[in-house]
Amino acid sequence: MTTPRGARGAVPRHDDRRRSFPQVAPREAPDGRFAATWWGNAWVEALEDAALDPARLARGKAYAGRGHVDAITVTPGRVVAYVHGSRPRPYRTEIRMRTLGDDGWERFLDETTARPDHIAALLDKDVPHALEAVTGLLPAPGDLVPDCSCPDDGYPCKHAAALCYQAARLLDEDPFVLFLMRGRGEQELLAELTRRNAALSAAETTAAAPPMPTVPARAVFDAAARAGLSLPPPLPLPDRPGRPAVFPPDPDAPDPLALDLLASEAAARAHVFLTSGHDPVAALTPWQDAVRLAAAHPGSGLTASTRALYRDLAYALDRTPTDLARAVAAWRQGGAAGLAVLEEPWDPPAGPFDRARPALIAADFPAFRPWRNRLSTESLQLRLGRDGLWYGYESDAGREDWWPRGAPDHDPVGALTDLLGR
Template sequence: MSRYDGDEDLERTFAALPPAHGRGFAQTWWGQAWLKALEDTALDSGQLKAGRRLARAGAVGAVSVRPGRITAVVQDRDRTHHRADVLLEELSGEQWDRFLDMAVERAGHVAALLDRDMPPHLVEDAADTGVDLLPGLGDLEPECDCGAWDHCAHTAALCYQVARLLDQDPFVLLLMRGRAERALLDALQARSTAPAQAAETVPEPEGVDAAEAFAAGDILPPLPDLPELPEEPGEPPSPDTETPPPPGTDPDALEYLAARTAAEAHRLLVDALRAGPQDPLPELDLPLAQDAVRLAFGAPVPTVAERLADGSGRTREQLALAVRAWEFGGAPGTAVLEEEWAVDGEALVRARAALEAAWDEEERPQLRAKGNRWTAVGTSGQVRLGRDGRWWPYRKERGRWVPVGGPAQDPATALASAEAGPER
């Protein structure tokens, strides 16, 4: 939680966060970009590790955020206290004007910020106008009373802690860049209402409105209102009739497929009505084995489930496990369950770097690697690397590895989920 100080809300103070054992500091992509700016700038990786250790231990006190600066008192391992500051250049008035004009033109950006989200296209559109919201190489300038001229453990710990704050609220970054949340939203509202007020002063054009002329012509009856979207999919006709089914037709399978088709049609209609011009609907082009899992996710009757298992080359137990993986991650989740692949080249370099950064030296578990699977020795936990670079938690139950949660960017987070048990 934070509190606001002053009439202009130009400073926010966040209470000290609890220790972050067993989890990554940044879950959002913008939080990770913040940490990348720190890690690309710092010259001493040892200071970064020491700072990460302090932040994990909860040694960072209350964090003060104001334009151009973040501040906190950090307790060192020897119990001495140091004031750490990190400076970030504020945006100029002209840059803020360009950002606000851009945001008003794209209503989705404002809605995303209000939902405490910072989509990549918002940052990209801002960059196109010459406004860099996220820090880059050398933008995070350290100051600490310990006397270090580069990032020390104290300023690094402060940055790692602020990454957790950014995950919760991207307005923290905008305040560092010079604008408080209330002032920013007021400016956006003022820009949004200005065109409407200007339109009210435009004189009415001469002539007759086309819609009024058409209505007055009495050519056609008025069109009915659009029907409301039903809350649930419709019920398809039942194939249970007195007429026997044609040879080779399974009535149970046909009834289940019709119900799934109605549900999918309802979902597509909902997505189409909610999608904007920049939100294309996803296209599914699944192979037969994956499509069978998608269909089985609807809990068909046993005879249909047996047909889906046979048709996809699985046993009933294997299909049930694939459905569980689908529940946690769709087609990518099922692929991670059933596909073991050799991690090499650049993918291996990135995986090793992620594993190295996920834990402090004294907390790192002993991991046994096989293909894209890392098993924590002496535990029932395992993490699997997907081809998209995400980590998936697995747990050994009754002698087999089963998925227990969705993917994570950080292997420590995934392994903690695996050892905690299934998300059910």
């Protein structure tokens, strides 16, 4: 499903290739080195081996130790932060590096998948030395390209050096930051490793298991018929759909209320299909199905879970919660036909539509104006559906904000009477 964008105030989609980190607290490794891990220190060594001025490095290390580096943002091939110097306004500083190409990532993924202990190490925030040897994840001298808005043309200046030192501490905390610097986000990598590991496991299982003997189904039926046997009767159908299991809350799992909703809907759909041979949902579009789901539950605003349901369904289909609430009102008014009346103006043929205005005038409702399949006043509207029913709508006077109201009727006067009586 798709998602709505910023103009509607929707929650932004998570970007796996852009991470921001708050200011890193100064600390020193037990052995006196700046970083605590071998890959963090390898990062520092790549900076120091390429530096042209040891004095600037020393000042940069001091800046990093005193907390002069603000929050750090990491994207593929780029590390950016504001670094405070001697002037009141901080300098925008960045470190650029080459990202790994597809061949490099293929080597990394193949090597990692081939060794379960490598996957376990990565999940434990550790980088095996073998992965670096195969793929060249860590920068070599000259791979790190500093840039800063300060007037110092040193390579690197003390602000870029400070950023590079602080970035080493980020790598200590989470090696997936290094992978992001090289071009791949954490979720992207884990998903691909999971897929490859599952495929490898399936291939190993298939290769290890002997093929099962098979018998053609037709041969079984023919043998049973010759022996005078018949199939047992099918199991009786339950009176109602079953209830889903209880899903305990888990911060790393989907919303249990959403799981319960989807499981309940799947059970109801399966029950209808078993009893009638008809799938009530198969012909619906994603939008129609979302409206149907929301319409089957209490109206928006009654409970927190219902508000979340409306928000999430609307977000997934590039609509607003108000769009969904209006569509739900139409669905409750007339199902899929009612939703079509809400969303699809059309030109009806001569007949019932032409007879509607004289009928309304005779019933003392003379102010209705026609447009396509609609008859409107300032605050009331009747819409003729393709099913031959009239659907009532209301709006505040002077606004084109029409909401479905009342029950549909073959008689426009009946539909209007029901609308006004509510």
